[in-house]
Each structure stands twice: as structure tokens, then as C-alpha cells.
Amino acid sequence: LGSRGCWSLSWPLVAKGRGRPGQVDDFADLCNLPVLNEDRILNNLRSRFYKKKIYTYAGSILIAINPFKFLPIYNPKYVKMYENHQLGKLEPHIFAIADVAYYAMLRKKINQCIVISGESGSGKTQSTNFLIHCLTALSQKGYASGVERTILGAGPVLEVRFRRV
């Protein structure tokens, strides 16, 4: 089990009354918050979400808030941008997690595991698809084959199987 992971939320972020008035925290990593309490964490996530920044780190863990709408941050340009970058150097992104796992696997020659957790509808399946998209792109360097489609096609079958166990 790797130490990195992805945690997704579908939380609506409507508790506007919370947090200090006028305070606009925008820390890409919650570990950098000057004061670490529930209000500051939620306020930080909320203010980033309103700026369409749906990803935030908590150390090497990625927190994803489901935007329930398409954001143009998953095209090949982003795969390239995050390739072989140290985590935390760029804006938090699911491709950064895929990239770290991929290059750790190559470097250490040990299988890597990304744990995705969240309530129903929070975006776990979508996040898995983004990870698979990035991992297949990294491993094939743009060479188009049916691998991504095959892996994605296996997803629903595995999901049914695991839900029954």
C-alpha cells in the first residue's frame, strides 16, 4: 500500500457562514495553513473551489472536490505538464498523483497503489478514469492503442464483482 492517495468529496461547499469574514485562504497544500482547524480547512477548500481549483494537497494526499461539470484540465497538454515533476511543484492535480506513482514504479521497480476514497457520487470512478488516462498516456508516450479503452472497459465489470463480494 503506497502512502499517496486521492480522496474525493461531493460536498456542496455551501456553508458560506463558516470561516472568518473577508478571509480568503488559498493554500495549495493544507499543511501550509498557518492555523490548522476545521474552519480554516473548509474555508481554504471552498475558496479554491470557487476559483475552479478542485484539487488541494494534504501533504502527499490529493483532495478532489467534484465540480459536477467539465473542466478543461485533463487534455494531453496537462499530462505533459505534470510529467516527471516533483509533487507540490505545480498546482495540485490528479495527473500529478498518476505521474508520481508511475515514476516511483519505474525507479523502485515496485508496484504502486493509489487509494481512492469518498462517498457515493464524489467522483471516484471519474478520478480512476483520469488516472488510467494519464498512466496509459505516460506509458505509451502518445502511441494510440486500445489499452486505455480495454482497461476502462474492465472497470464496470470489476465494480460489479467487488460490490457483490
Ligand SMILES: Nc1ncnc2c1ncn2[C@@H]1O[C@H](COP(=O)(O)OP(=O)(O)OP(=O)(O)O)[C@@H](O)[C@H]1O
Ligand atoms: N473531476 C470531475 N469533473 C467533472 N465531473 C466529474 C468529476 N468527478 C466526478 N464527476 C461527475 O460526477 C458524477 C459522479 O461521479 P462518479 O460516478 O465518479 O462518483 P463515484 O464516487 O464513483 O460514485 P459511486 O460510489 O456511487 O459509484 C459523474 O457524473 C461524473 O462525471
